[in-house]
Amino acid sequence: MNAEESNILVAIRCRPLNQKEIANDDLDIVRVEDNLIIILDPIQMEYEAENKKMLEVYHRSKEQRYAFDKVFREESQDDIFEQTCKQLIKPVMNGYNATVFAYGPTGTGKTYTMLGNQETMGISVLTIRDMFEFIKKDLDNEYIVMISYVEIYNEAIRDLLIQQSQYLELRDDPIKGVTIAGVTEYKAISVQQVMNLLLQGNRRRTTEATNANLTSSRSHAVFQINVTQRSKVKNTEMESMNGKLSLIDLAGSERGTVTENRGLRLREGAKINRSLLALANCINALGDKSKKGFFVPYRDSKLTRLLKDSLGGNCRTVMIANISPASSQFEETINTLKYANRAKNIKTKQLPNKKLVAMHIAEYKNIISDLRSEIESLKSRLNEKQIDDNEDESITINNYINKNGKPEIEELKSIQEEIFENFQERIQLRRALMEIEEQNAMNFLEIKKRQSEILQWKKSGEKAMPEDIRQGLKSIQTLKTSTEKNMIKKELMGLQLVENINNAKKIRESIPKRIQSKEKRDYLELEIKNHVLELQNVELEINLQIQEKTINDLKMIVENQKKLINDTQDDEKYFEETDIEYIDDLLEDPEFQQEQEDDDLEDLAELDQFKEFIKKEELKQNSPNQFKQRDKSAPRKQFNKQELSIQEDYDEISQSQSKPKVRDQSRNKRDGGGGSAIQNKVLPPKDKQLQFQQPMKPTNTKPPKDISVLNLQGRNLSIANQQQRGNSKAKK
Numbered sequence: 001m002n003a004e005e006s007n008i009l010v011a012i013r014c015r016p017l018n019q020k021e022i023a024n025d026d027l028d029i030v031r032v033e034d035n036l037i038i039i040l041d042p043i044q045m046e047y048e049a050e051n052k053k054m055l056e057v058y059h060r061s062k063e064q065r066y067a068f069d070k071v072f073r074e075e076s077q078d079d080i081f082e083q084t085c086k087q088l089i090k091p092v093m094n095g096y097n098a099t100v101f102a103y104g105p106t107g108t109g110k111t112y113t114m115l116g117n118q119e120t121m122g123i124s125v126l127t128i129r130d131m132f133e134f135i136k137k138d139l140d141n142e143y144i145v146m147i148s149y150v151e152i153y154n155e156a157i158r159d160l161l162i163q164q165s166q167y168l169e170l171r172d173d174p175i176k177g178v179t180i181a182g183v184t185e186y187k188a189i190s191v192q193q194v195m196n197l198l199l200q201g202n203r204r205r206t207t208e209a210t211n212a213n214l215t216s217s218r219s220h221a222v223f224q225i226n227v228t229q230r231s232k233v234k235n236t237e238m239e240s241m242n243g244k245l246s247l248i249d250l251a252g253s254e255r256g257t258v259t260e261n262r263g264l265r266l267r268e269g270a271k272i273n274r275s276l277l278a279l280a281n282c283i284n285a286l287g288d289k290s291k292k293g294f295f296v297p298y299r300d301s302k303l304t305r306l307l308k309d310s311l312g313g314n315c316r317t318v319m320i321a322n323i324s325p326a327s328s329q330f331e332e333t334i335n336t337l338k339y340a341n342r343a344k345n346i347k348t349k350q351l352p353n354k355k356l357v358a359m360h361i362a363e364y365k366n367i368i369s370d371l372r373s374e375i376e377s378l379k380s381r382l383n384e385k386q387i388d389d390n391e392d393e394s395i396t397i398n399n400y401i402n403k404n405g406k407p408e409i410e411e412l413k414s415i416q417e418e419i420f421e422n423f424q425e426r427i428q429l430r431r432a433l434m435e436i437e438e439q440n441a442m443n444f445l446e447i448k449k450r451q452s453e454i455l456q457w458k459k460s461g462e463k464a465m466p467e468d469i470r471q472g473l474k475s476i477q478t479l480k481t482s483t484e485k486n487m488i489k490k491e492l493m494g495l496q497l498v499e500n501i502n503n504a505k506k507i508r509e510s511i512p513k514r515i516q517s518k519e520k521r522d523y524l525e526l527e528i529k530n531h532v533l534e535l536q537n538v539e540l541e542i543n544l545q546i547q548e549k550t551i552n553d554l555k556m557i558v559e560n561q562k563k564l565i566n567d568t569q570d571d572e573k574y575f576e577e578t579d580i581e582y583i584d585d586l587l588e589d590p591e592f593q594q595e596q597e598d599d600d601l602e603d604l605a606e607l608d609q610f611k612e613f614i615k616k617e618e619l620k621q622n623s624p625n626q627f628k629q630r631d632k633s634a635p636r637k638q639f640n641k642q643e644l645s646i647q648e649d650y651d652e653i654s655q656s657q658s659k660p661k662v663r664d665q666s667r668n669k670r671d672g673g674g675g676s677a678i679q680n681k682v683l684p685p686k687d688k689q690l691q692f693q694q695p696m697k698p699t700n701t702k703p704p705k706d707i708s709v710l711n712l713q714g715r716n717l718s719i720a721n722q723q724q725r726g727n728s729k730a731k732k
């Protein structure tokens, strides 16, 4: 099945001047000509207004023009829906993913556009109305429409459909993508019911008065509609389609200086902006052609994790950037338009979410589900324990006061939080490391493809270099630079992972000092074990994804090889050392050299900081410095799979008595011994290590060896080897 590729649809919506702006004598600086938006220079306009007839333009005009897919000025809510979201309904009903997000500074109309109010329905409600109409007309299929509504505030996710929500976590589901664990889902039964739920949920949103908007939404609100389609005619359980539409009302993108917010609001703004900054970084990485092949940092915030598919994956996406027409908002408006302009280049690919589970994947899923049930049973044991402890509290445990004069029950809570945060960070790092390797493997494939195109041109004997070959060379240069930068990022993440594992050990070491009660210590042990199981689960899911991806990549390589052979039957198409040298010579031409951008310099500065950090760590341990001045010719130090394996996690769990059950234990024997190379480097010497770092014992929970060793680095090699084999075959 071929994936359809499309650009993000970017629309601009400019609201009318509001009362405050009119009272302020703000001028309307926005003009619209079809899909073109012109932002007039406010100073020039004031000058013209004052002098009626302009005699002299005494400053450089700041007028700016941008073209977008759609530009709305006077259009009604219905018009906006018709031209943006309506086209997404059919695909979502047929099992595709889609996202609409509203972006812009505070008070520009994001909530108005997405939700509307009692008088005028926004696109969320209009979408539901259209979905019901669609279902009524489709006689061949039946549908279930489920809705959920959450907010992300200060990097924590809360359910907006219930009154007092716990914090929710994101889960990377190998089939469904990123999902929100434990979120409340309502079955949508009528437009009115959904409207009421959304208005109610919106009242639960964290809103505050800012200088720019009296009821400013300080959080990102995510309304998700999950649609399951099943044929009424065919009796195939395996062929249900699951479409998901996410409608996201982002928090205001303004800077603290503009809203003149101080204190808490300013600090909060920094956190909101951490998410928005992460979003900007992702949009930059995806939308800037010179950053092709660059690792996209989706995991830097909850918002970008949730938007991953919408920005770079299996999704149709619409961005509505909201602006004010007021002259006082000139800078904010320009920033918003520049941002939206970048987003225009982002491409996504769409495939329907068909539920068809191949057998080897089903095997993995069995192991994962076994682990899940182990986690669930541990959780209920933890709950039982908590109840017992609570009953005891008044008599004994709660009376414990630790050395710092803090009641033990409070200490327990803070340790729990520390453990939780530590494991969450580790999970994110492990996944990001996998993704970075994935990205480099893709870059490798793309470079190979471009190289073979260039060599075909070389062999054709054509003198002048055609434009597509010139672009191909530029592309190789960009991909090589991106791959190099990705390696820097990977090294940094490797270091973060080492630090994270060290922190886990420190937390665990501190428990006996901080908690006297044996019951509480046992309870924490169980909790840690629970987290370790979660990590093993993540590892299995990662392996599952790698396996699927590997199969796809291998298919792609086979296809490419076949195409090369079929096209000309010319064996010399396979290239060798001299061919690569020829391409490298071409790349020496300044035309193909990358300009050093600010971001590159930042990356290099980051690398220097990183080297400093390593030096310090090594000094601490009195070991020789392995990170000398960076020498481009020397192979870069890399953390290999073994170093970054979840060895420590397994070591931790191997301490505990009970082991998780797995379906086929004979396939799950780990190939014991070895120990982690991390321990030889940045971790403290063995004798200083803590109880839970004892030598590793075999556990029976590791995935089958043949699959667990299949890392992407290895895949890279196997792809290269295959290419190599192709070469020698061709020579024969």
Ligand SMILES: Nc1ncnc2c1ncn2[C@@H]1O[C@H](COP(=O)(O)OP(=O)(O)OP(=O)(O)O)[C@@H](O)[C@H]1O
Pocket: 014, 015, 016, 018, 104, 105, 106, 107, 108, 109, 110, 111, 112, 113, 213, 215, 216, 217, 218, 250, 251, 252, 253, 322
């Ligand atoms: N196109 C429009 N036509 C009429 N009124 C509008 C329009 N857009 C916004 N408004 C009004 O402007 C005010 C601010 O809008 P809204 O709350 O939607 O802004 P916002 O971008 O969501 O702000 P924040 O980021 O602070 O939450 C509201 O009173 C809303 O009704």
